[in-house]
Structure formats: C-alpha cells, structure tokens
Amino acid sequence: MSGNERSSGVSLKITGGQLLDGHGVETSNIALLIRGGRIAATGEAARHAEADQTFNADGCFITPGFVDLYCNLREPGNGQKGNIASETRAAAKGGFTTVCASPETSPVNDSRAVTHLIRDAAVTDSPIRVLPVGALTRGLEGEMLSDMAGLTAAGCIAVGNGSRGVRNARILRRCMAYAQTFGLTIMFRPENQSLAADGYAHDGLVTSRLGLLGIPEVAETASVMEMLLLAEETGVRLHLSQLSCGRSVEMIADARRRGIAVTADVAMHQLVFTEDALAGFDSRFHLRPPLRSEADRKALVAGVREGVIDAIVSQHLPHDSAAKQAPLPATEPGLSSIESVLSLGLSLVKRGELALSDLVRGLTSGPASVIGRVASIGHDDIADLCVFDPKAHWTPDDQSLISAGRHAPVIGQALAGVVRLTLVEGQEAWVSA
C-alpha cells in the first residue's frame, strides 16, 4: 500500500446519507469529494465539483474508517487460521480501515525481521492499513525485554503482550521503565496467570452449574491494579486491552482522576454477550478473558458510554474449524469477530444501551487517539471512510464470511448493518452493492 499509488487515480464523489464524525456530530451529507487520497471538498463546494465516479449513500451513515486496536491477522503463521490477505479483507468488509496486528504470530513479532515481513505482506496483500504491535518481551515469554527501540524503528506503533501474561512483576516494571524511555505505549491484556490457572470460563453461575473451570474476576482486577500502580510509578503510557470486569472500569476511572496516563479498550462481544452464552457448551464463546456476568456487561457498556473505555476492539482471533470442534475445555479460545463488530454494535444502539455517537467514537476517534492518529471527516483529511446502511441485513454463514475463521458470534441469523463502502486513502478497500 504505497502512498503514491493511493494518491494517484480517480476522484470520487459521495452524495447523500448522514455524516457522523468521530465525536458523533451528525450532519446531512450534501456531498464529499475525494481526490488524491484526501477529502478535497465538502458540502456545496463538493456538490458542484466534477468527479470521475459517484457513490450514492442515501440511507447510509458515512463515518471515519474504523480503527481496531487488537486483532490477529495470523501472519506469519502456518496459514490454516488465516493470513493477512484473508483477514484484512474481512476487516475491510467490517468497515475497518486501520488494524493493529497483535504480536502473537508464529514466530512472535519480537524482531525487526518479523515486523518487516508483516509490513511487506500488508503492502502486497492488504486493502487496509496494517499497524504492527511489537512484543513486549522476547518471544512473549515474559522473561527478557524485546528490542523495543528497534521494533519501533521498523514500524511497530506500540508494544504488547498479546494474550499472554507476564508472571514476574519485576520484569513488568522494567518493561515499563524501558518503554517509557522511548515514549512507547504498552498495550496490555491484564491477567494474573496464577489466579486464572487452568480456567476457561467466568467463575460464576454458569461455571458452577456446568462444572467448568472458572477464571475469577480477581484474575483481571488484581492485574489491572498492579499495572496501574506500576504505570503510575514508571510514567509509561499504558493501554489496558480487552477488559471483561466492571471493577476494572472503576479502577481505571479512579486512576485517571489521579492523572495516570491510562487508556482502555473492550471487545465488542463483551458488550453484547454474557456467561450465559456458554449454557449449551458453545465452544465459539470459549474466550479469553471469558464472558462475564450481566452486571459486568452493563458496567463495560457504561464505561464506553462515559468514555472511561476509549475504544471498542474486535479481538478477532480466527481459527481453523478443528480448533473449535471438540468438547469445550479442549477447544481454543477466540471468536472470528471482525466482520460482525458493526452489527453487534448496532444491536446495542437498537436496545438503547449505547448512542450511535458512542458506538462511532469507540470505533473511530477513540482508538485513533490511543495510537496518536486522527479519525475525522473534514477538508484535507485523509479519506479513510466507512459507509454503512444501518437497515440492510446480512446473514453470517459459510458463504458470507470472508475470514478463514467461521466461528462468528452470530451464525445463520440475520443481522442489521451492512458496510457498503470502505475507503482507505480514497481507494476502495471494500464495496458492496
């Protein structure tokens, strides 16, 4: 994806629809003119402009392209669970224009060579922007520092632990002090490994009834507290990722009031589903962190609404079908979720739990600001856009899903919310009639 290639090419005029910027301000779209990868004109000026192509967005919302702070593209890897080509196309279909690629690949992204490999593959295979996240520790093993400065120079936008914990608090403290040296953001999924132990489901009503091994809430909250205290001491910019507990939201709000530089995200499915999703041993909902109680779900939604949680992520983790075809405890955790994020979000809007503006902020300007980018629709802004029809329906199934992972959160049931057009620097990354 070279900048020159994008900026050359044809001009496009989008007419009709409603504009929703990252802050949720809604205006009728008279016209948007896109030329040279940027928004060349808006409003009346755009209406009268000549363009090579036009796109009619009647009945649609036009928002900045979605930004995903946590997803797995599975490359490098053995290919069975997906690759950059398949997963970025799925992301484009989901309205995403920028995705942060988790370092948990095979091999782990802990060296310049792997970072270059990801970026090179993205240039040839990805219709959207791929921003690699480097490993916080070498091999994500939680023992030695990774070459953080080198990773950053190679193009990593942050360092993180993927889904693996760091057992030793002394090493964590040193990771933070070192990352802080270069002003890096640490993206960390909080989990105390000794408390999580062999668990694979929320330690609560459903695990008690079904006899599943629980992961208690304190496995997350103890780690959140530890991370907040260490971040306060070291001054590192901390981003807590993939939260599952209501208590975590409270602790983050407190820390912010004390002036700690902390941001946070939550996976969309954590806002929609609860522990009850496992009632029929449905292995798709074997997730890490697990889906928790209804009270936790509500607190997480409130966290997004109130802005304590900055971003909503896909936590996309595609698998081959064999990884999910086994008794629940023997399956691998994760959902193939990136194509369903918008539809799940719109279901929350429909239920009245989230305003459309909160949803759009959580998918655009919220995550963009965490990684120092902007997501807005104004004159001369980069033309990263998503045009979606909130009333049109699609049904996730083997035919419609693009990701290599077919274990979507909803299968065989019609969902509202279809992305009509995804533009990255003015270029079509996804278009559907």
Add this chain to the structure above:
Amino acid sequence: MIANAASPNHLQLTRDGQLRHFLTLDGLGRDLLTDILDTADSFIEVGERRIKKVPLLRGRTVVNLFFESSTRTRSTFELAAKRLSADVLNLDINTSATSKGESLSDTLLNLEAMASDMFVVRHAQSGAPHFIAESVTPGVAIINAGDGRHAHPTQAMLDMLTIRQHKGAFEGLKVAIVGDVLHSRVARSQIRALNELGAEQIRIIAPGTLLPRDVESLGCTVEYDMARGMKDLDVVIMLRLQKERMEGALLPSEREFYRLYGLSQDKLALAHPECIVMHPGPINRGVEIESSVADGPQSVILNQVTNGIAIRMAVMSMAMGGQVAERQQKLTELTERGQA
C-alpha cells in the same frame, strides 16, 4: 435481537418431550424424572428373575465409550444393556486412540462407521457428551455416564430411586451432600434432581475451598459446620475425596478433613434416627466415612449399586424409544408429503 445461546434441551428431548439423549438433568421436568424412576422400578423385577432379560434393545448395538476409566459405572451399563438384549462393545479410549493424537471427532467418525445405535460416554471434560450428541448422525442416542465436573445424571437418578425406596416420597425430606462439591459431577446432578422432585431442604456441607462459586444459585444452602448440618437429616450423601486435593492447597490434610467432615457414628447420631447414608462410591474408608457407618444398618450404599442397573436400563430403553419414535414420525411426515 441477538440472544445468548439457548439451553441444551432441544438436544436431549424430542418435539413431544421424550428423551432422545440423556445428557443432563437440567431442564427435565418432574414428570419425566418420575417416569424414569417408575420405569426403573419395573426393571428391578427383571433383575430378580432367573433369566434376567427383556428384548427391548434386541438387535441394537450399544458402545460403551469410556474416555476415563471406571469399573463400576461401565459394568453396570454393560449389564443393563445386556439385560435389554443389546449387543455391547466396550471401548476404553483413554488407552488407545486419543493417546495417539486422534481427535474426538475423528474417533467418532470411525465408531459411527460400525453402525452403532447408542453411545454411553464417560469423559474427563465437561460438555463432551453434548459435543458428541451435536456431532453424531441422527438416530444415535447418547447417554452421559459422567463428564468432567458437569453431570452424572444416571448416578443421580439411581440415588433418587434409592431415596424413594426408603423414604416413599421427596416432599418434606431434608438431604445433605457432604464433601468435595466443587469437583463433583454427581453432586451437581443430585442437587438438580432433588430440587425438581421437591425435597424440602438441600444442604451442602463442606469447607469454602471445596464449594463452587455462588453454589446457592444451584438451589441449596451451605453449612460449614457438620454438626449443625446433620441436625434432623433424612438422607446424608457423602462424596468421594480425591487424594490430590491436598496438593492444590484446597485442604491441609486427610486427618483434618476427616475430623471436620468425615461421617462418623457420632456425627450420624445427630441426624434423624432413620437417616439413610449414601455414597456414589468408590468409598475411601477413614477419609470421608467411618467403616462402621459404611457397613452399618443405616447405609444403603449397596442398594445404590443394584438400583444403578435398573436406572440405566430405564434410561437406555427410553432414549432408544425416543429415537425410534422420532424416526417414525419423520418417515410419516415424508410419506404424507409424498402423497400430498
């Protein structure tokens, strides 16, 4: 609106509410549970005949699929199937295919090729029988013979049969389950059955480390002090304590556990004089129960074993009946559609 996945009962019941698999007691109503107990009662008489066979499963093949070893449960299932005149194949899989890396799905595909009619499944992972029931060819019945910590529904039903034989009815009964409820599939199924059948009180007696989170939500009360918990009891069910519980820091020592939660003559004396003593076995004498109590007049532990055969005959014949009825219904519907 997007809803969470439904309860698993569409899986084990036919449209008319008959059993087609027997996976869990969750969602099974009092009528169906009573039906199972009544059917089992009628099979007890078969066990007392000189020729102990009825032809209900003649020509059917039952495969005992034991992914976790068990002598007693497997042999009672085997006897039950043979008394129903089925052909029985016993497979101890923990020693064969899976240890060679074959997945459960692949093992099943191979077994289905043998044209079996019923799988009796024991597995170390909670939910394995559900998974198998979802993936087998229609027409094959799955009977859960114990999965992980989840459920052991035939054990719970044979316990209910034993209680009914001794106490007549469930209304007004005070029942305690003592010991390692956290790891016990038996206790989960018993609590469910006792609630559905109308027991008055279900007390769990155990230290905090051996209780599941929010255990009261299952429909029981918790008592840490065994002396208080034994008061006025009609039925006391002891659970087996696995020795490895000491290693995970769940308990300090066997000795302390026995002193606090072992069923001794002294503690039994605190219950109702006609309180019966039950244990799903195999028992650890001197760990959770005193020998003289296990062998004493109030113990019904051996009745439980006898009843196990009758309950398994009942459940196997009912599930096979449900499968056959469902197949016939589908055939009728197809024929009618053809004629129309």
